[in-house]
Amino acid sequence: MAESLGKEFNKKGEKVNIGITPDISIGSTDLHSMAQLYLGGPYDKFTTFLSIKNSNSTINVPTLKEYSKLVYGVQGKSLESVMGAIVDGTKAAFRKGGRPFMEIKLPCKSEYSIGQFLQFKIIETIFLGIY
Numbered sequence: 201m202a203e204s205l206g207k208e209f210n211k212k213g214e215k216v217n218i219g220i221t222p223d224i225s226i227g228s229t230d231l232h233s234m235a236q237l238y239l240g241g242p243y244d245k246f247t248t249f250l251s252i253k254n255s256n257s258t259i260n261v262p263t264l265k266e267y268s269k270l271v272y273g274v275q276g277k278s279l280e281s282v283m284g285a286i287v288d289g290t291k292a293a294f295r296k297g298g299r300p301f302m303e304i305k306l307p308c309k310s311e312y313s314i315g316q317f318l319q320f321k322i323i324e325t326i327f328l329g330i331y
Contacts, residue, residue: 205328220246220328228286235290239297247294247301249287250317254308255280 206219223245225234238245259279261267267275274282294301304320306313 205325227283231286231290235293239293239299243299245299247299249291249301249303251284251287251303251305252307252309252313253305 205222208215208217210216210218223234225231225238238247257278257280261274261277261279261282263275291301291303293299304317306317
């Protein structure tokens with residue numbers, strides 16, 4: 201998302217006061233603090249869920265008995281599957297609340313894929329800024 205998407209007037213000179221406020225949330229880190237705004241606030245948000253199809257992640261949640269007190273069954277699971285479950289639950293909450301979103305899955309975490317995504321966002325910003 202980029203600057204200059206907020207518009208006081210449209211091209212016809214009519215007062216519209218519209219626009220999108222750029223915002224970024226990263227995984228479960230920001231979900232707790234932002235979910236109330238996204239799911240309980242005004243219907244003026246549009247969310248893009250971005251993920252990597254082939255992340256090649258090999259990180260697992262450690263097996264510690266203390267973790268069973270926090271979240272039952274999370275021990276030994278891959279971080280990718282835990283984060284996937286969080287995203288799936290969040291998307292289900294968006295659907296239930298009638299909140300708009302789109303999902304983009306990059307094929308891999310490469311310069312080429314990230315460049316394609318950034319080009320998409322540039323084109324998206326151009327279209328959103330036309331109003």
